[in-house]
Amino acid sequence: MSEENKYTFENEEYRKTYWHTCSHVLAQAVKRLWPEVKLAIGPSIDGGFYYDLDAPFAFTQENLAQIEAEMRKICKEKLKLERFELPREEALKFMEEREEPYKVELINDLPADAHISFYKQGEFTDLCAGPHLDSTGRIKGNGIKLTACNAAYWRGDSSRQTLQRIYGVAFPKKEELDAYLKEREEALKRDHNKLGRELEYFTTVDCIGQGLPILLPKGARVIQQLQRWVEDTEEKAGYLLTKTPLMAKRDLYKISGHWDHYLDGMFVLGDPYDETKECFALRPMTCPFQYQVYLNRQRSYRDLPMRLGETSTLFRNEDSGEMHGLIRVRQFTISEGHLVLRPDQLEEEFKGCLALAKYCLGTVGLLDKCTFRFSQWDPANPNNKYEGTAEQWDHAQSTMEKILKDLDVHYSIGIDEAAFYGPKLDIQYKNVYGKEDTLVTIQIDMLLAERFGMYYIDENGNKALPYIIHRTSLGCYERTLAYLIEEYAGALPTWMMPEQVRLLPITDRAADYCAQQAQQLRQEGFRVEVDSRNEKIGKKIREATLEKIPYMLVVGDRDMEAGTVSVRTRTGEDLGAMTVADFTAMLHEVVDQKLKK
Structure with a gap:
């Protein structure tokens, strides 16, 4: 990598260091606002950083805004980050005096002869292996955004304390943050956990x-x-x-080695350690x-x-x-x-x-x-x-x-x-x-x-x-x-869609005609429904479009007389009137060739 790119976000190592320093700024801001909050861990991750915190209250969006504002102040203060080491016993005493039980536990897990590193910035000091930027002034305050706050178990163990994890992201330029937030807004629209529920998958x-x-x-x-x-x-x-x-008896998993290497990841029916009784596992x-x-x-x-x-x-x-x-x-x-x-x-x-x-x-x-x-x-x-x-x-x-x-x-x-x-x-x-x-x-x-x-x-x-x-x-x-829901924003290719065609009669007179055409299409192997509700055709089209139905066949009196259907797509394209035979041939090409539309 060229020297000019060494200290830019093109360098993954620098980007991670930048975000890791932001996590310390986040923790410092929280401690300034609420000294009673206890600190757990705060790494950089792919796409930003987070800090796990034990607070006697639930963080709200208003709280996150307060933390962001304090983080910007800390950046403007240009606090120098200083690394120092302590022997294990001194490190324990250091964190015990600050009443940080999670840090004490982490230090206790280190070897007795370990020299343990800390980073100090202003009044704030954190247990950390680093690396970090040399000053909080390197971080651009207007490029910081706290994005979410979720529950997280201490050390990933569901039997331990439930903490609050505040996520954030930061960029050297506000324009980069704005671009990221725009991408995130698009991601939210495609998030299968949201969209998949809305579309009832x-x-x-x-x-x-x-x-x-x-x-x-x-x-x-x-x-x-x-x-x-x-x-x-x-x-x-x-x-x-x-x-x-x-499922199978533990005997099978012992032969394969999974009992020794994968037991914690298995659902066991019975006592896995009592060899006198039969034991099964899914x-x-x-x-x-x-x-x-x-x-x-x-x-x-x-x-x-x-x-x-x-x-x-x-x-x-x-x-x-x-x-x-x-x-x-x-x-x-x-x-x-x-x-x-x-x-x-x-x-x-x-x-x-x-x-x-x-x-x-x-x-x-x-x-x-x-x-x-x-x-x-x-x-x-x-x-x-x-x-x-x-x-x-x-x-x-x-x-x-x-x-x-x-x-x-x-x-x-x-x-x-x-x-x-x-x-x-x-x-x-x-x-x-x-x-x-x-x-x-x-x-x-x-x-x-x-x-x-x-x-x-x-x-x-x-x-x-x-x-x-x-x-x-x-x-x-x-x-x-x-991944398919996210890739296609819910509009899956026609060949795999749960409903491929919806017939929309304009009048009650067209309902029987639609039912006949639907049955004919089902005989061809397509998944078809008829919306025969007494609703305006515009509403039926809008709802079918929101449900990502690939093809909507609008049927009125003129279509009944001509033996046709008026074809619309979920993208808003009007394909005009077709005979059911012609539409069937077109649909077979799309489905049988598994085209991505």
Whole structure:
């Protein structure tokens, strides 16, 4: 990076440092206004910063405005940020005297011989590893905006204190802040958690639980269309359909290693530590279940590759603070599959998995915004999260690296992001607020086959262990629906819309004619409704447009006489009068070719 860009927002390190310093300014402003508030943590994050606070009252929008004003004063004061260190005992005393219990807890977790760093600005001092800007004057006060205040658990633990997390963002120029706020306003319009509820795709109910959304008829219909299409597409690609149980005894998860590595993320039925009693767990993944299909009888090298696919419902005990609409949930459905193959088939099958994922994501319109991450193990942590030896991991990762190079996949590297049994290619996607999650994953597994005794007989008559590819083709359907709602602002492509056509009779006389045409269109496989309410046609059109219905067929006396329908689109385009046959042909082209309109 050039020297002139080193201290600009083009430099990610500088941008993070700028935002981290803003979090300290936020905390200082809060302490000036309400000294009784206790400080927790305040990092920079993708898209800004936050600070977790323990206050005896709930922060309001008026309070956030007060904090913003105080932050601007602190910036104008141009307070110097000074770093200093203290031995652990002195650091504890320092924070105990200031009655900051959360800071004391953090210091207690550090080694006894640690020298602990602090940053001081004016009267305010915070426990922090840094880095920071050298002065609060580097921050432009008119470029600061506090954006939200949400609940957050201390250290992400739902059994601990509930804190208040104030989010903010800041830019060196007010024009940049204005542009950001405009983008955020657009993001709010597309936010699936808001728009998906307004369009009645899903809802949540407190007495059912967090992270357990109810798919309403519209959302259920979209996911049904996606599932049918993916299953048909996978069948054409040589996948064998399976249907396996939603739960199993702990014995299965002990064989696979999930009991040792994933127990905290599972919903367990019974006492997981009482070996004298039977204990079950809802499945967080399908792999150990699908392996039983392979193990049903002895396999030969001629049986491989065996491609197993399943529309799997999974359960994961995510932290409460991580829940978000349909993107992060505790029960979800996934286009899961496992390929059992000979080592010499690995590259070709991996290539096929990636091509299938790209085809599915491209067809629904998400591929262009996807990024790729090569998720690897952390060699410094081999005996905790990961199975296998360093040699096995080096072999698996070098094999995947070669495959990705041969396929010309451009990727970032994610250290310590691998599965416990192998490296993976994660296809990443960001929601409208810039938060990134994994949409599709393709994993190479050279370890679990041995755990399950999944031998095959090779061409020389000897027993050999296969490799396994764990993969999804479209990923989690709920998450995909969320991203589709955001990508298309609710106006999903016609082929997947829950309602594709709505007939709008102008008069009562036209209602029977509309019902007949609707039935004819349903026979062609389209999803059609008739709005026969005694309302003005303008209101019917407006409501259908707000509901994002792709095609509205307006029918009056003239249409009945001519045997036509007047076609309008949700974008306001008037296609004029058509025969139902002509409209049907046009609609077939849009739906059958899965056009993005």
